[in-house]
Amino acid sequence: MTALSKLTFVSEVEAEHDRAPHVRKRFVEGVEVQLQALQAEVEGKPFKLMRERREKDEATGETNKFEKAVRFATWWTKGPKGYSVEPRYGSKKIQLSDAGSVIKTGPKLDDVKAVLELLIVAAKAGELDKPLLATSERKRKEEEAPAKPETPRTGAQARTGRGH
Numbered sequence: 001m002t003a004l005s006k007l008t009f010v011s012e013v014e015a016e017h018d019r020a021p022h023v024r025k026r027f028v029e030g031v032e033v034q035l036q037a038l039q040a041e042v043e044g045k046p047f048k049l050m051r052e053r054r055e056k057d058e059a060t061g062e063t064n065k066f067e068k069a070v071r072f073a074t075w076w077t078k079g080p081k082g083y084s085v086e087p088r089y090g091s092k093k094i095q096l097s098d099a100g101s102v103i104k105t106g107p108k109l110d111d112v113k114a115v116l117e118l119l120i121v122a123a124k125a126g127e128l129d130k131p132l133l134a135t136s137e138r139k140r141k142e143e144e145a146p147a148k149p150e151t152p153r154t155g156a157q158a159r160t161g162r163g164h
Contacts, residue, residue: 082107089135
């Protein structure tokens with residue numbers, strides 16, 4: 001009996017692809033960045049979100065790493081009756097309830113912090129998996145989208161809106 005005869009061979013492997021842990025992790029990372037921005041606002045300090053970027057030097061061919069400030073928007077806004085928080089996954093709003101995507105909080109920034117910490121707890125417990133997965137789905141472009149009509153004289157695409 002050979003060593004290979006003890007193994008079981010199949011023609012294809014069935015892989016399980018569960019996106020929930022990845023989506024959950026990215027959402028929690030986003031909430032943690034919001035908490036850092038909130039802490040900076042409480043302390044009265046400016047907050048810049050820095051990300052590591054890479055750039056190839058044309059002369060030497062080396063790849064250099066550097067920190068760069070990236071665009072950042074807070075999830076909370078101040079209204080006449082207090083603060084509200086609108087959780088997001090990337091740039092998309094997350095519909096956590098049938099009533100809407102905005103969460104009302106109290107009149108203090110500590111109330112916003114409590115809501116953000118509660119979102120982390122709920123995400124880690126898996127309570128937000130369904131809305132997070134629905135929001136994180138990429139919508140594919142329609143393969144047979146209707147072509148825009150061409151103008152008779154120039155052959156360019158005709159404008160369909162009122163843009164100037």
